[in-house]
Amino acid sequence: MDKYQIALLANVRKQLQEWTDQNEEIPHEEVYRFLHSISGTSATIGLNYLGDRSRELMEAVEKNQKKTWNYAELNTFLLDIIKICYQDEIQSVEDINKPIEISEQTANVLLVDDDLSMLMYLKEQFEKQGWYVLATASKEKAITLFTN
Structure with missing residues (x-):
């Protein structure tokens, strides 16, 4: 997009x-x-x-x-x-609750921002550096992702 x-x-x-x-x-x-x-x-x-x-x-x-x-x-x-x-x-409950596989060799980051343009930009920049990025504008979804 x-x-x-x-x-x-x-x-x-x-x-x-x-x-x-x-x-x-x-x-x-x-x-x-x-x-x-x-x-x-x-x-x-x-x-x-x-x-x-x-x-x-x-x-x-x-x-x-x-x-x-x-x-x-x-x-x-x-x-x-x-x-x-x-x-x-919009994401199914199964996808939200699916465990995230975290590799010790891959850097991981969770981005949360209500500014969608900034969120997409940061996600792209982190991924270029080799990070595995989860990005969301929803604080509820971020909490679910973080705690699982």
């Missing part, structure tokens, strides 16, 4: 988190702008499925003309977008 794709997904996550944190009604226009931004940028940087899905949802928003959205409604409506943007954190 290139840096532009990572940046877009991080921006989408940031907006979704802001809506979650504010716990208020979200205006129709704001939802439309959000989807419009995703659809335009996605196609340009090669995230075609995300762009196509955003356009479909944008058309549904246009037809609905709902005045405001509560976060639960919006979360359900945007489920496909959310799945795509958090895809790297």
